Amino acid sequence: MYQNYNNNQLCLSIPLEINIPSNHVAVAISHFVDSIPDKLIYEKAMTSGRPAYNPAMLLKVILFAYTRQNFSGRKIEAMAQENIPTKWLIGDPDTVPSYRTINRFRSSDQMKRLVEAMFLSFRQLLKAQGLIDDSALFIDGTKLLADANKYTFVWRKASERFEGQLDKKVARLYQELVQNKVDLAMSDEAPKTDSKTLEKASEQLTNEIERLDQVIATEPIIPGGSPNKRLRRKFKHDRHLIDSDYLPRKSKYESNNAIFGDRNSFSKTDPDATFMRMKEDAMQNGQLKPGYNLQIATQNQFALYYDINQRPADQRTLIPFLRSMDFQTTPIKYIVADAGYGSEQNYNYIENQLTAQALIPYGMFEKEQTRSYRRDASKIMNWDYDPIKDHYTDEHGIKFHFIREGHRKDKSGFVRNLRTYRALDYDDPEGYYYAHTPGGNLRQININPNWEHHKQQMRERLKDNDETKAIYALRKIEDEPFFGNLKANLKYLRTSVRGIEKVTTEAGIAIMAANLLKLTLKVNVIFRKSIVKKIIVVFRFNISLKTTIILFCVAYVPATT
Known part of the structure; x- marks a missing residue:
């Protein structure tokens, strides 16, 4: 039936x-x-x-x-x-x-403001329910595919190389025009090769061609050809070369340089996207694809903050991400991240600006914990240091004395303070051999005291302190499950909009959707556990089956909305 x-x-x-x-x-x-x-x-x-x-x-x-x-x-x-x-x-x-x-x-500005309001309300909701506290914030990043084609790349190095070749051609053209007595209206001895100067050169050639037209119209027939006609033909060729080749290419390179910023690539389809290696690599060939770097800060597997960055590496994304957070409303004691974020600049910002503690290992942290590294006497970390005399002694007994202080600036503009130590000059053959380089110069080492201080702090917090070790151990079950839920369960692998502002808004929608789905599942799990407790109470006190069903229904059916 x-x-x-x-x-x-x-x-x-x-x-x-x-x-x-x-x-x-x-x-x-x-x-x-x-x-x-x-x-x-x-x-x-x-x-x-x-x-x-x-x-x-x-x-x-x-x-x-x-x-x-x-x-x-x-x-x-x-x-x-x-x-x-x-x-x-x-x-x-x-x-x-x-x-x-x-x-x-x-994609509207209103949705951008709504996403900010949603995250603010969500953090307040979690805090009111006791699901988050001020203990630690776990930070990690992943890559999102941009809504752009794979083979629309523009590389900075290629653009700079071709622009340099074009500048040489333009410089030769300027030299020929000057020899032909064309006034390019340039005050500098070395003429510029930018697009504005090319436009002026085209205008001056047009004026010269018009002047030659008037001269040629009044001159008699010259046996063997008119020099003015040959010169006019040359000027027309140069003007055509500027208008059809040099000027469009120069304008394109200038536009590319403005789009690059401090990046090495961008996509023609979505100029805000940067080519980077994705974790979802189906061909297993490390192919670069246009995408964005999504940074999230989680606690209890809820994403409380997020940011979209154009940098493939995580290290220089941490400070801008932390600046976007509201630590006045939700103060945090520990900032937890993996070794990809470990740098002197990041440690300084967390310790000095946020007055928090970093639980972020540096790049060599894991390797330094190995037995072979700790027994390697050639490593400066294992050398003897005398703080009173301020000198280092290597494994061969060569002493390195302080000689000067210096500074070093990296590409981001961060300045590192270095102390330089030089080996003493020994008279004996063995001491002379170990104190000098193969080129015959005295050996030198550079020590960054601030960096060494932060490294020592990380070793104490991540290796010796049980409390901070336990907090750092939670990192593996905080960020990665959220990324897995976002990518594997919600299938949010590729953006649907273009432009970093629109992508930031859409990523916020996807992250909030994952948050609400997680919150709903967590509430349902808590609710089912409470039902099981009620059933255990029912059977413990031998309540009748009819009463059990009534209690179960009352417990299961929430208040109507």
Whole structure:
């Protein structure tokens, strides 16, 4: 026997309301968005034209779509037509926002402000529920594919090489024009090869050609050809070369340099995207692809802060990321990250500016813990140091005395203070051999006291202190599970918009969707555990089966919304 089935339209029942389970993630999204203050959601609406969709409704629909792995505007529109929880969030079965409306709202400045408001409200919610505290903040990064083609790269080195070749050609052209007595209106002895100077040169050639036209029109026929006509032909060729080749190429290189900034590459499809190695490498060939570096700060596997960066490496992304955080409202005692963030500049900022403690190993931390490294007498870390006389002694007994202080500036502009120690000059052959380099100069070593101080602090916190060791051990179960949930479960591997500002907004939507999905699952787990406790109490006191069912239903069904 089968259940009655008939899809005849006359037999379909007409539902008067749309209901979903009260523990559904759509309910959590609705409650969360409704908890955001109205002044942060609603802007001054237009008084004329068609009434706009409610921004709270559009925000709920987009958040729910991202929890269901739908990032396309057309797919979100299809969900609004067919999906029951989406219709419940909209509140009207007949209202279906178009994909154009969804895409415009997702990329708007209003959505950017809404994302900031969502993260602020979410942090306050977690803090009120006791799910986060001021103990530690765990920071890590991953790569996101940009909405750009793979083979649209522009490389800085190639652009600089071709621009240099072009500048040589332009310089030779300027020299020929000067020899032909063309006034380029340049005050400098070395003429510039920028686009503005090329435009002026083209204008001067046009003036010279017009002058020669007048001269040629009045001159008689010259046997063997007119020198003015040959000169005019040369000027026309040079002007055509500037207008059709040199000037467009120079303008392109100048535009590329403005886009590069301090990057080494960008994509023609999305100029804000940088080519970097992705963790999702299907061909296993390390191919560079256009993408963004997503940085998150988590606690209890919830992303509290995030940032989109154009740098492939993590080290120089930490300080800008920390500057974007609100440590006045949510103070933090420890900043925890992996060795990719370990640098003197980052340690200085955390210790001095944030007055927090860094739990970030430096690059050589793990290697220094090995037995072979600790027994290697050639390493400066294992040399003897006399703080009174301020000298080092290596494994051969060669003493290195302080001679001067110096500074070194890296590409980012950070200045390191170095102390230089030089070996003493020994008379005996063995001492002379070990005190000099193969070139015959006395050996020297550079010591950065501030860097050595931070390294010693990291060794004490990550190796000797049990409390900080336990906190650092949590890093592996904080950031990586969130990235796994974001990429493997929500399938958010590639952005749907272009431009760093729009990508930042969309990444915030995806991260908040993952947060709300995680929060819903956590609440449901806690709720199921409470139900099990109630059932244990029922069986312990031998309550009847009917009473058990009633208690179970009362415990399971939350208050109606």
